[in-house]
Amino acid sequence: MITAKKAIAAGMAGASLLWATQALAVPHDWGTDFQAAASPVMANIEEFHRLLLYIIVAISLFVLVLLLWVAVRYNQRANPTPSKTHHNTLLEVAWTFLPVLILGIIAVPSFRLLYFEAVIPQPDVTIKAIGKQWSWSYEYPGAKFTFDSLPLKDADAAKAGEPRLLGVDNAVVVPVNKVIEVETTGADVIHSWALPEMGVKMDAVPGRINHTWFKADRMGTFYGECSELCGANHDFMPIEVKVVSAADFAAWVASAKKKFASLDQGATTQLASR
Numbered sequence: 001m002i003t004a005k006k007a008i009a010a011g012m013a014g015a016s017l018l019w020a021t022q023a024l025a026v027p028h029d030w031g032t033d034f035q036a037a038a039s040p041v042m043a044n045i046e047e048f049h050r051l052l053l054y055i056i057v058a059i060s061l062f063v064l065v066l067l068l069w070v071a072v073r074y075n076q077r078a079n080p081t082p083s084k085t086h087h088n089t090l091l092e093v094a095w096t097f098l099p100v101l102i103l104g105i106i107a108v109p110s111f112r113l114l115y116f117e118a119v120i121p122q123p124d125v126t127i128k129a130i131g132k133q134w135s136w137s138y139e140y141p142g143a144k145f146t147f148d149s150l151p152l153k154d155a156d157a158a159k160a161g162e163p164r165l166l167g168v169d170n171a172v173v174v175p176v177n178k179v180i181e182v183e184t185t186g187a188d189v190i191h192s193w194a195l196p197e198m199g200v201k202m203d204a205v206p207g208r209i210n211h212t213w214f215k216a217d218r219m220g221t222f223y224g225e226c227s228e229l230c231g232a233n234h235d236f237m238p239i240e241v242k243v244v245s246a247a248d249f250a251a252w253v254a255s256a257k258k259k260f261a262s263l264d265q266g267a268t269t270q271l272a273s274r
């Protein structure tokens with residue numbers, strides 16, 4: 001006979017196996033947790049999330065126990081003549097300072113994480129993501145080329161082996177284990193460049209440039225979506241990032257320079273002139 005403990009352990013092992021095999025950032029059965037972290041920022045976000053979860057669960061259980069205790073011990077039948085006690089200095093001091101203490105405990109890792117995200121290390125590659133109604137364009141200011149990244153139609157995505165509504169015709173390519181600085185801006189309205197596995201979500205605001213960064217710790221294809229309501233086709237402007245080796249990245253840059261220069265002379269000239 002399977003005990004409850006064994007069943008739970010088996011369930012968890014199954015879930016983690018499922019999670020490991022389906023690390024790809026696409027919806028899947030039982031996908032209730034974060035997508036697998038692929039950058040130090042996302043790993044830190046997960047760690048902070050876990051800390052908060054422990055605290056929240058402990059507080060909820062504590063309040064639940066208090067409520068049950070009051071309901072059972074002090075209902076009208078069990079306690080017909082209620083006490084007339086009011087004010088308890090020790091209790092009042094405790095319920096003021098304990099929450100302050102808990103918030104203090106939360107504040108330290110919270111601010112540490114905020115600074116970790118906000119202070120961008122020396123970048124190895126800079127890319128600029130420009131949100132448009134409704135697709136993304138990218139510039140590689142270092143290599144001086146720019147290209148549009150358009151969502152694939154369902155039939156084309158199936159043919160290319162890309163997930164539906166997430167695949168694009170020209171994916172962003174970046175090298176693994178390098179600091180990638182992402183500059184975001186909007187061409188028309190506010191968009192947001194989001195890549196969950198990297199812990200990145202940055203508003204793309206017309207007329208200004210926002211900065212964020214990620215450092216992919218493994219190769220692969222990563223998907224994201226615009227995360228700021230930007231109009232009718234907001235949900236049809238996916239983000240696809242391919243993380244490759246340094247050699248593959250160099251080869252891609254060389255071919256992309258040729259491919260996109262011929263496609264978009266205007267933008268290339270504009271880039272070259274600044």
Ligand SMILES: [Cu+2]
Pocket residue numbers: 131132190191192226227228229230234237
């Ligand atoms: Cu958008």
